[in-house]
Amino acid sequence: MKSNFSSKKKSYFIILLCVICVPFSFSQNRITDSLLTLLKNDKNDTNKIIHLNSLGWDFLYENPDTSTVLSNQALDVFIQLPYSIRNGKRGKHFLAQTYGNLAVYQTILGNYTVALDFYLKALKLDEELGDKTGIAKRYGNIGLLYMGQEDYPQALEYLFKALKISEELRNKDAVAKHLGNIGNAYLAKADIFKQSGNLNLANRNYTKALGFHFKALMMKKNLNNKTGIAITLGNIGDTYFAQGDYTQALDYLFRSLKLDEELENKVEIATMLSSIGQIYISLKKYKEACNCLQRSVGVCCSIGAMNKAIGAYSSLSLLYEKSTISLPDTTGGKLLNMEQMRLRSMYYFKRSTAIKEMLASLELKKQMVRKEMNYQFNKKESATKAEQDKKDVITATEKNKQNFVLILVSCVLLLVFLFAGFVLRTLRITSKQKNIIELQKNEVHRQKEIVEKQNLTLEMHQKEIIDSITYAKHIQTALLTSDEYIKNNLPAEYFILFKPKDIVSGDFYWALSMPFLPGWDLGTNKVKLQTHAERKHIFYIATADCTGHGVPGAFMSMLNISYLNENVIERGIRLPHDILNSQRKEIIQALNPMGSTEESNDGMDCALCVFDFDKMLLHFALANTPLWLIRSGELTEYKADKMPVGKHNDKIDPFTLHTLPLLKGDIVYTSTDGYADQFGVNGKKLLKKIVKKELLKIHHLPMIEQKQYLDQYFENWKGDIEQVDDVCIIGIRI
Secondary structure (H helix, E strand, C coil), X not given: CCXXXXXXXXHHHHHHHHHHCCCCCCCCCCCHHHHHHHHHHCCCCHHHHHHHHHHHHHCCCCCHHHHHHHHHHHHHHHHCCCHHHHCCHHHHHHHHHHHHHHHHHHHHCXXXXXXXXXXXXXXXXXXXXXXXXXXXXXXXXXXXXXXXXXXXXXXXXXXXXXXXXXXXXXXXXXXXXXXXXXXXXXXXXXHHHHHCCCHHHHHHHHHHHHHHHHHHHHHHHHCCCHHHHHHHHHHHHHHHHHHCCHHHHHHHHHHHHHHXXXXXXXXXHHHHHHHHHHHHHXXXXXXXXXXXXXXXXXXXXXXXXXXXXXXXXXXXXHHHHHCCCCCECCCCCCECCHHHHHHHHHHHXXXXXXXXXXXXXXXXXXXXXXXXXXXXXXXXXXXXXXXXXXXXXXXXXXXXXXXHHHHHXXXXXXXXXXXXXXXXXXXXXXXXXXXXXHHHHHHXXXXXXXXXXXXXXXXXXXXXXXXXXXXHHHHHHHHCCXXXXXXXXXXXXXXXXXXXXXXXXXXXXXXEEEEXXXXXXXXXXXXXXXXXXXXXXXXXXXXXXXXXXXXXHHHHHHHHHHHHHHHHHHCCCCCHHHXXXXXXXXHHHHHCCCXXXXXXXXXXEEEEEEEECCCCEEEEEEECCCEXXXXXXXXXXXXXXXXXXXXXXXXXXXXXXXXXXXXXXXXXXXXXXXXXXXXXXXXXXXXXXXXXXXXXXXXXXXXXXXXXXXXXXXHHHHCCXXXXXXXXXXXXXX
């Protein structure tokens, strides 16, 4: 059983600080370019502080380091304001907002001590201004910060202070939020007492947690805050779960799930399904648990929330390990035997571990980038300060010289009044011009430094994104069948031309060598007796194009590779059309979970071939992807079923099974549409008829030379034109 706050609620901690309790709010759709334009024309006044804080807020989730730099620049501008403004109500208000923003950024970066210091500074300013709304927000901020550090006595002290002031102000929204946070704090305390074995104190705190959550639920219903109602229902369900009251827990979690589905909040849908699945495991209702956890995984994969899928995968691994009954496969078909369940448990454990390692690696890279960025920033700040000190010395020296000149001129004035008047006037004009030029130089230099800092920040941000996607490419490449495996298991000459459009690809290829099932003939699909010596291997190879390309396409390719392995290895499906039919059911179920109001038509186009070299037969099924056969210098095209492996329309027809006798020297080609759809320098597409013509032209060459020819032809055709889609072509000579 998971701890309520340390697992689910802790994931809300940063969001609560950034959305609920932060005093500075801006539209999420703010146009950053407009802010940059305004900053170019801003003077060092309060407008510039507003724009710098707004721009920092826009970078909040993308790069909190950049947000911190921008808010520090706002503080620099504030220091340069006139004394009357800085110490007035308006100035203190802007300073409190800036400190509050910096506290949020430091919280996201995990610097809780620094964040607390900024919150206390903001609180002091709010108290000087007598701003009770601001004081209540700061108390709430500080309470949540202590809650994130698991200091629950301090957290409750500040949250109760925030609640009291909000009640005095009759701010119902704030009161409801503080009640919910107090309930979460008592729930977390109860979990700690329960873990230490003090059940009496644990039950007292569970009772307090329920009391505050029910008060919060009543207020949110009065406010018709459906999102808040759904969250509070989940909190109540988690509290009953922690107490061991599974009946009440399921009741409130299902009510929360229903409301989340109405709100189309897919992240919360996945979380509720995972919690319900864990309760069913505790109740030993393994089939119900399996259904909920599979739905949770499907929702997570559909929105790319792989960090949310970790818990569901871990629970599925535990489920298949602990279950004492045979569970059905994910499509609701036949029951799995105990060995298949053990393999399924191991598979889900590996999936959760792989995602954890990927996220940990990405986080490590982010930390390294942040450290390097801070080092460069501090280094540049030190250099700037040294340069400014040097200028100050020069200015002081020049000022002393000017004073000497003025004294000398004054002496001359005593002797020659008229001449001195002329000289004095000339000196004044020269001095003013020099000051103006110096100010202009300083301003140009300062603006140049700001632009350089911003450019450095943007470059680091872009590098961080590219590094993350490049790491994802390593993961995707690891899932593709290796060239060594294909060479060792495919008794034929072949080539694979694989050219992703971006770093990661929506196209993929997959291959697998599998034995016949005992007593089964692949060609006739009839049972017959086979001796051990008669059992041969068949070779599967797929050419696939998932919906989209880049990162979305890569997520779909990983999902489809996973289901291909499950269908062939774990379920023992052998015929290609049966594999695609099963694959389609799983894709539709994963991307369109029960109760979802939004349909997803994502899927893949695929040519799936099964080679029986013992009987010289090729069995294949085609989904929106044709197959070409060149025999004796003639090309024959086998048309595909006009439907993808995914949701197409209300009528779902089965895929067609094709069986083709093979002759020595036959060449089989399969290709995604990326090669033929490429635009050339002439503005026209390459087209399939040209591809087939070129294949006839080169089919007599060795397969490796065919690959080189097709690659060079493609590059010559597109020239400087951008590649429009991923490319994957496979050729096999019998």
